[in-house]
Amino acid sequence: MRLKSALISLLFSQCFVSATLVNRDTPVTVHLKNGAAFQGVRVAVNNTEQFLGIPFAQPPVGNLRFKAPVAISTPTKGIQDASQFKTACPQPPTKSGLKFDSDIGAPVAEDCLFINIFRPAGTSAKDSLPVLVWLYSGGYTTGAGSNPASNPSRIIQRSVSIGKPIIFVSLNYRVNTFGFLASRFVAPEDLNAGLLDQQLALQFVQQNIASFGGEPAKVTCWGQSAGAGSCEAHVLFPALQNLFRSVITDSSTGPFKSAPSAFQYDEPGKPFASLVEAVGCPLSSESVACLQQIPFETLLNVSNTMINNRLNQQLWEPTVGPSNSLIPERPSERIASGSFRHDVAYMAGTNLNEGTVFSQSLINASHPGMTEDQALNSFLSQLLLDNTTFTPDVLGTFDTLFPANDPTAGGPFHTGDSLFDRAASWYTDAMFLAPRRLFFDKAVPLSSKPFFGYFFTEFIPGNNRTLGVFHDSELILLYGPVPTPVENEFANTLLDFWISFVADQNPGGNWPEFSTSQKQILQLMRDNITIITDDFDVEKTNFINSAKVLNEMEK
Numbered sequence: 152m153r154l155k156s157a158l159i160s161l162l163f164s165q166c167f168v169s170a171t172l173v174n175r176d177t178p179v180t181v182h183l184k185n186g187a188a189f190q191g192v193r194v195a196v197n198n199t200e201q202f203l204g205i206p207f208a209q210p211p212v213g214n215l216r217f218k219a220p221v222a223i224s225t226p227t228k229g230i231q232d233a234s235q236f237k238t239a240c241p242q243p244p245t246k247s248g249l250k251f252d253s254d255i256g257a258p259v260a261e262d263c264l265f266i267n268i269f270r271p272a273g274t275s276a277k278d279s280l281p282v283l284v285w286l287y288s289g290g291y292t293t294g295a296g297s298n299p300a301s302n303p304s305r306i307i308q309r310s311v312s313i314g315k316p317i318i319f320v321s322l323n324y325r326v327n328t329f330g331f332l333a334s335r336f337v338a339p340e341d342l343n344a345g346l347l348d349q350q351l352a353l354q355f356v357q358q359n360i361a362s363f364g365g366e367p368a369k370v371t372c373w374g375q376s377a378g379a380g381s382c383e384a385h386v387l388f389p390a391l392q393n394l395f396r397s398v399i400t401d402s403s404t405g406p407f408k409s410a411p412s413a414f415q416y417d418e419p420g421k422p423f424a425s426l427v428e429a430v431g432c433p434l435s436s437e438s439v440a441c442l443q444q445i446p447f448e449t450l451l452n453v454s455n456t457m458i459n460n461r462l463n464q465q466l467w468e469p470t471v472g473p474s475n476s477l478i479p480e481r482p483s484e485r486i487a488s489g490s491f492r493h494d495v496a497y498m499a500g501t502n503l504n505e506g507t508v509f510s511q512s513l514i515n516a517s518h519p520g521m522t523e524d525q526a527l528n529s530f531l532s533q534l535l536l537d538n539t540t541f542t543p544d545v546l547g548t549f550d551t552l553f554p555a556n557d558p559t560a561g562g563p564f565h566t567g568d569s570l571f572d573r574a575a576s577w578y579t580d581a582m583f584l585a586p587r588r589l590f591f592d593k594a595v596p597l598s599s600k601p602f603f604g605y606f607f608t609e610f611i612p613g614n615n616r617t618l619g620v621f622h623d624s625e626l627i628l629l630y631g632p633v634p635t636p637v638e639n640e641f642a643n644t645l646l647d648f649w650i651s652f653v654a655d656q657n658p659g660g661n662w663p664e665f666s667t668s669q670k671q672i673l674q675l676m677r678d679n680i681t682i683i684t685d686d687f688d689v690e691k692t693n694f695i696n697s698a699k700v701l702n703e704m705e706k
Contacts, residue, residue, distance in 0.1 A: 180230060181276075183362050187226035189233035191268075197304035198272040198311075202363065203265075203297075204237030207355040208348065210262035211325065216443045217332045218341050220264060220351045237265045239295035241329045241447075243455040243464070255295035261329065261447055266352050267296050269303050269319040271311050274364035281369040282360055283653045284320045284395065286349060286378035288623060291331055292464050294377070296321035305631035309646050315654040318365040320356055324348035324381075328454035331467040334423040335414040336438045339476035342413055343469050346477060349381055353394035371397040371653045375623055379499070380406035383590065384469065387491045388478055397496040397600075397656050399649065402505055402622055405586020406469075409705040410481050411536040413470045421536065422457065422466050429453045462533045463509050483701045486593050493597045496656035498649075499587055500605030500672065504564055504619035506578025513571045514617070523570055524550045530574050540703045552691050553577045564610070564619030583622075585692040586706070588685065595667050602665040603658055604672035604685060611638060625675075641677040 179200050180190045191202035208220035215221060238260035274280065285301060287294035303319035310317045324330060330345030341347075357367045372382040372395040379400035386398060387406065416423035417434065427434050430453055432441035442450070458466045471478050485491060510530075518526035528546045532538035553573045558565055560572035587604070595602050607625045610616075612635050614624060627634055628642035629649060648658035663671040663682055670685040694700060 178234070181362050183226070183359050185226050185359075186228075188230040190230050192234045193272055194304075197308060199304055199307050200270050200272055200274065202233040202268040203235055205231075205233055205266050205268065206237075206264060207266045207322070207352050208264040211264060211329075211344075212261045214443055216261065217329070217337065217344060217439055219344055219347045222351060222354075236267065236297035238263050239297055240264075240323050240325045241451050241454070242289075242293045242295075242326055243458050254299055255293070256297035256299045257295055259451075263323050263325070264348055264352075265296070266320060266322040266355060268360070268363050269307055269321075270364055271307055271316050274316075274318070276362055276364055278316075278364040279361070279366040279369075280316050280318050280364055281371070281654050282318045282320060282356065282365040282367075283371050283373055284322070284353065284356060286324070286372065286374035286381045287321070288374070288376035288378050289326060290463065290465055291345060291377045291468050292327045292458060292466070294326060296323050300626070301630055303630070306629065306646065306650070309643065310650045310654075313647060313650065315650050317650060317653050318360065318363060320360070322349070322352040324352070327458055327467050328422075328426065328450070331469060332423070332439075332442075333411075333413045333416040333467065333470040334438065335417055336423075336434075336436055337413060338439075339473045342472040342476045343478055346381060346384055346469060350385065350390045350394065353385070354390070354392070357392065357394060368396065369654075370395040371399060373399040373401075373649075373653075374403075375401040375626060376404070379403035380469075382406075384478070384482070386495055386497075387482055387485045389492050393492075393494070395495070397652065398498070399652060400497075400499040400587075401625065402501055402583050403499060403587060403590075404582050405589060405706065406482055407706070408465070408468060408582055409535055410469055410471050410478065411705050413472050413476075415536055416470070418537075425457060426453065429457070462512065462530075465534070468536075481701075481706060483589065483706050486590055489593065489597055491594070493594070494599050496600040496602075496652070497594070497598070498603040498605070498652050498658060499591070500607060500675075501579070501583045501587055502620050502622060502624060503606070503608045504575065504579060505583040505622045506575035506580075507564075507571075507618040508622050509578050509582075510571055510574040511618075513574050514568060516570060518570070523555050523573075526570055527553070527573050527577075531577065535705065537705070540705065542703060545700055545703055548694060549577060552694060564616055566617050580688050580691045581695050581704070584688060585695040588692050589696045591665060591685075592667060595665055601657065603652070603662055604665045605662075605675050606672055606683065606685075606687075607675045609638075609641065609676045611635070638677065641680075644680065645675060 177193045178190050179193050182188045189202050189205055193200045236257050239255045239257040240263035241259050325345045325348050360367050374382045380403045382398045382400050383403050383406035427438050430445050432438055458464045532541055553576050556569045560576040610620050628645050633639050633642045651659040662673045671682050672685045674681050674683045
């Protein structure tokens with residue numbers, strides 16, 4: 152195996168030497184088995200070949216708006232241009248500054264179901280490389296495969312340099328109103344259209360990635376936040392065929408922050424009822440047909456306004472539907488039943504201060520007429536579609552577990568702003584750490600493949616200390632550019648872990664396989680990568696993962 156690895160490394164090193172002799176971008180064409188052909192571009196500066204904006208579904212417009220994606224049955228004749236990103240799916244402009252997905256890199260339009268494929272220069276159809284499919288974050292509200300911050304050039308170059316070359320795939324899936332419209336009037340087979348988009352794109356990969364030099368039996372689904380939740384969702388609620396062999400979930404919410412039933416969105420003041428009222432459609436069996444006729448710009452503006460008026464823009468999210476829908480029960484119930492895929496290698500973890508970016512509305516916030524406990528409880532209730540589900544005893548226990556002026560709240564980046572620190576600490580445990588533990592504890596004993604857990608605690612110099620080791624702060628070290636030279640070695644070590652898992656279903660190094668008896672995970676910190684026990688905040692996460700709390704949070 153060492154000899155084979157060395158030969159592969161030499162082969163791809165030669166490819167890179169050859170590619171560096173090309174001083175300009177040049178076209179490169181791939182022919183698919185169905186007769187379609189796409190002309191991408193070899194990018195000389197980073198020695199990659201890119202095939203961008205390949206359609207994997209019919210445009211979801213007109214009577215296909217809000218419907219499950221429909222595969223392309225007849226390929227377009229001739230060679231299609233694949234040298235530029237196409238449009239991103241409809242969404243509000245994202246806020247810049249703190250979030251990884253602050254720029255989607257493309258204009259928005261309803262015709263947005265495109266896939267992008269990146270490979271090392273010189274790859275041919277016979278190479279059968281492992282494939283990494285990226286599902287973007289954005290709370291099921293924003294994001295795009297064209298996001299400049301998720302350009303995979305560094306990942307591909309590193310994979311070649313360590314002798315484990317991979318192919319990278321990104322894709323668009325519908326988000327917010329256009330991808331997660333929920334109502335009892337939405338046909339069960341059309342609920343969670345954004346997740347169905349992902350499944351169809353993964354099917355496209357299975358059917359076509361070999362033509363690009365990828366191995367369909369060696370696909371890894373990787374996502375962060377909503378993208379991580381999406382990968383987890385496809386393990387819990389799989390399609391008819393196995394679409395991947397491995398999963399990497401950075402900061403999954405397990406897989407959703409909550410999963411209300413579709414009919415709840417029809418209640419007065421809830422998103423579906425408010426949407427149809429705003430555009431003049433009836434709240435009836437005619438609702439969807441009416442919404443399909445609303446001009447795109449009108450619908451987009453109404454949708455964006457509604458999204459921006461919600462805490463953390465969380466207007467829509469995946470929903471539970473009838474038995475013939477993609478998600479027929481709450482994820483926690485599916486996890487408890489054990490009725491999910493047991494043949495997937497899994498790597499997952501959370502960051503030290505996940506909740507800070509989601510609690511910023513409370514920084515230096517006053518709460519006249521309320522105690523701090525009441526203000527915290529009000530914030531927590533706004534995170535749920537049905538904010539009457541939290542009972543006083545559960546909220547009271549949260550108040551006790553996350554007390555005022557706790558010097559440990561939020562980890563070592565405690566700010567002294569008690570309400571903010573409490574909310575951020577609760578959000579970290581309730582929305583990220585507890586869900587990861589819930590899935591690991593149930594899935595590991597059932598799995599035929601290894602599980603690996605991590606805890607990312609690296610504060611990157613120059614970041615905002617109020618936010619600490621915030622949600623998605625690890626991604627800049629993986630995708631680059633690495634923001635400061637002091638992080639270079641650590642960033643490369645991290646990326647090697649991720650690449651090795653894609654190639655070998657094992658991150659390598661001294662990373663221990665997770666077991667329910669020892670519960671060992673890897674702390675990821677510069678100059679302190681070490682094995683730790685997965686038992687911090689365990690009293691809090693045990694309560695959060697109790698059946699009563701899961702039910703009240705509709706998880």
